[in-house]
Amino acid sequence: MITVLAGGVGAAKFLQGLVEVVDPRDITIISNTGDDIDLHGLHISPDIDIVTYTLAGISHPDQGWGIKGDTFHTLEMLGRYGHPTWFNLGDYDFATHIHRSERLRHGWPLSAITDEIRHALGVLPRILPMTDQSTETKIVTDEGVLHFQEYLVQRRTAPPVRDVRYEGVEVATPAPGVCEALTDADGIIIPPSNPIVSIGTILAVPGVRQAIAARRSRVVAVSPIVQGATLKGPADKLMVALGYEATAVGVARYYGDLLDGFVLDRLDRTQQEAIRRLDIDVHMTNTIMKGPAERRALAEFVVRML
Amino acid sequence: MITVLAGGVGAAKFLQGLVEVVDPRDITIISNTGDDIDLHGLHISPDIDIVTYTLAGISHPDQGWGIKGDTFHTLEMLGRYGHPTWFNLGDYDFATHIHRSERLRHGWPLSAITDEIRHALGVLPRILPMTDQSTETKIVTDEGVLHFQEYLVQRRTAPPVRDVRYEGVEVATPAPGVCEALTDADGIIIPPSNPIVSIGTILAVPGVRQAIAARRSRVVAVSPIVQGATLKGPADKLMVALGYEATAVGVARYYGDLLDGFVLDRLDRTQQEAIRRLDIDVHMTNTIMKGPAERRALAEFVVRML
Numbered sequence: 008m009i010t011v012l013a014g015g016v017g018a019a020k021f022l023q024g025l026v027e028v029v030d031p032r033d034i035t036i037i038s039n040t041g042d043d044i045d046l047h048g049l050h051i052s053p054d055i056d057i058v059t060y061t062l063a064g065i066s067h068p069d070q071g072w073g074i075k076g077d078t079f080h081t082l083e084m085l086g087r088y089g090h091p092t093w094f095n096l097g098d099y100d101f102a103t104h105i106h107r108s109e110r111l112r113h114g115w116p117l118s119a120i121t122d123e124i125r126h127a128l129g130v131l132p133r134i135l136p137m138t139d140q141s142t143e144t145k146i147v148t149d150e151g152v153l154h155f156q157e158y159l160v161q162r163r164t165a166p167p168v169r170d171v172r173y174e175g176v177e178v179a180t181p182a183p184g185v186c187e188a189l190t191d192a193d194g195i196i197i198p199p200s201n202p203i204v205s206i207g208t209i210l211a212v213p214g215v216r217q218a219i220a221a222r223r224s225r226v227v228a229v230s231p232i233v234q235g236a237t238l239k240g241p242a243d244k245l246m247v248a249l250g251y252e253a254t255a256v257g258v259a260r261y262y263g264d265l266l267d268g269f270v271l272d273r274l275d276r277t278q279q280e281a282i283r284r285l286d287i288d289v290h291m292t293n294t295i296m297k298g299p300a301e302r303r304a305l306a307e308f309v310v311r312m313l
Numbered sequence: 314m315i316t317v318l319a320g321g322v323g324a325a326k327f328l329q330g331l332v333e334v335v336d337p338r339d340i341t342i343i344s345n346t347g348d349d350i351d352l353h354g355l356h357i358s359p360d361i362d363i364v365t366y367t368l369a370g371i372s373h374p375d376q377g378w379g380i381k382g383d384t385f386h387t388l389e390m391l392g393r394y395g396h397p398t399w400f401n402l403g404d405y406d407f408a409t410h411i412h413r414s415e416r417l418r419h420g421w422p423l424s425a426i427t428d429e430i431r432h433a434l435g436v437l438p439r440i441l442p443m444t445d446q447s448t449e450t451k452i453v454t455d456e457g458v459l460h461f462q463e464y465l466v467q468r469r470t471a472p473p474v475r476d477v478r479y480e481g482v483e484v485a486t487p488a489p490g491v492c493e494a495l496t497d498a499d500g501i502i503i504p505p506s507n508p509i510v511s512i513g514t515i516l517a518v519p520g521v522r523q524a525i526a527a528r529r530s531r532v533v534a535v536s537p538i539v540q541g542a543t544l545k546g547p548a549d550k551l552m553v554a555l556g557y558e559a560t561a562v563g564v565a566r567y568y569g570d571l572l573d574g575f576v577l578d579r580l581d582r583t584q585q586e587a588i589r590r591l592d593i594d595v596h597m598t599n600t601i602m603k604g605p606a607e608r609r610a611l612a613e614f615v616v617r618m619l
Contacts, residue, residue: 098384124394
């Protein structure tokens with residue numbers, strides 16, 4: 008049993024490798040829902056969706072969101088009705104949000120809907136939202152408080168960041184199965200996801216950090232920051248804003264006493280001593296996943312460390 | 314000021330002609346909502362939509378529903394999630410239902426939403442739903458009680474019909490502007506729509522029949538039945554089920570004392586005497602609208618009778 012904390016595209020790529028090296032039925036994914044957003048009266052769970060679509064083999068190969076071969080007719084028409092169109096949603100993709108929203112209105116918890124969707128798409132690993140309650144990641148910027156998607160997609164991470172808030176998380180509870188998946192795991196993997204807005208939100212759900220800490224000897228993280236920059240997304244900017252350095256060492260410090268092992272990119276070999284001083288076991292490999300071979304190799308490397 | 318009671322595709326074609334012969338701003342359309350249906354958690358108003366899309370110039374040229382050039386990705390994907398897919402909805406079209414449903418959940422009345430949508434699509438005639446309340450046309454068949462769309466689309470009018478019910482209509486009130494549009498009209502047109510499930514529903518909204526009767530001298534209907542058959546839809550079957558003959562005479566009897574004038578197709582000239590005996594003024598022309606020229610000619614003919 009392996010449990011993976013997951014953000015969006017970085018986690019999705021890692022998971023593509025992981026399902027090749029362990030039985031997919033032995034994998035549980037705990038998915039960030041802090042950047043869920045309601046648009047057009049529909050509930051959108053971007054991180055759950057990109058992980059689900061990727062494991063279903065239907066995700067767009069490059070853009071990091073959405074479904075391959077999708078069209079954008081619904082969004083185009085919503086634009087004619089005056090709706091905001093800055094958040095790209097394809098026509099296949101809309102079906103997921105329409106289905107999820109209908110279920111939510113009928114009282115289904117997000118966890119049950121997520122499970123139903125991954126089954127419908129033939130995804131074998133379990134996917135659990137971190138919580139069934141609504142939490143919202145807000146970015147406090149010089150231009151005001153923005154929903155994470157507004158900051159990321161609408162404003163393209165331009166506004167200087169002062170703080171990050173996980174609104175509502177203090178009264179959230181882990182979704183059914185989340186604590187068990189951590190407690191019973193033979194290994195817990197934190198893939199190269201954004202520490203602040205993908206993994207930090209999961210860790211902020213009351214009970215999750217404690218459940219992981221209790222299994223510290225089985226926890227391995229992969230740095231999403233290589234040579235001081237993120238491959239994708241604003242992790243570096245957000246790290247700095249919260250007082251961490253935007254380096255692999257900064258990531259290791261952020262996770263701190265949760266980690267037993269840390270996967271450092273070979274390009275960052277000079278940082279291994281600093282991380283070892285945090286009482287974390289460091290292993291080096293290539294962490295940049297350009298294609299299926301690299302994804303599989305990284306997953307194999309991490310699984311061997313568990 | 315001309316007010317048109319409208320069903321779906323028959324009314325939409327007639328209206329295409331009408332906007333060519335009178336100022337579109339002087340036209341008010343009262344649209345049937347009895348065959349509205351909730352699917353996928355979205356509210357669909359098929360008759361309002363086909364009239365709006367047609368007048369916006371974006372309707373599919375042949376199929377009688379939906380938007381030209383549309384794709385069906387959302388519906389295809391909803392099918393993967395186990396949703397019923399018998400009711401065709403394109404991706405452009407979904408935007409209308411998503412927008413309408415969001416507005417309804419925020420408390421907007423259907424009439425305000427309908428007006429917003431027709432403005433967004435550049436439609437000049439006013440379009441009013443017959444009522445802002447939910448009413449459902451049910452077809453009582455040998456196979457049970459079916460929603461009109463189930464009877465029409467899913468079962469393709471196969472089950473023998475025993476009765477038609479307008480559920481909820483007795484407690485509905487005309488939408489804002491409906492009674493005024495009838496009272497103030499210089500002419501009221503009943504285009505070649507289904508008498509039972511398109512026009513009958515509108516007439517069943519308390520107050521509407523009286524408002525039309527008070528303007529009887531200005532009311533003209535066009536028969537949707539030519540040579541004993543409907544050009545489209547199940548009007549003939551439903552007429553017979555309710556005890557009317559499936560002829561132009563049957564249609565004239567159904568509308569009865571609401572009519573001042575009746576437009577009979579030349580192919581049905583043998584029926585003119587029977588209709589005149591109902592104290593209705595009969596005029597004959599070609600009522601089959603094969604293209605823009607016929608639509609315009611029919612509209613011109615009807616307007617001259619008002």
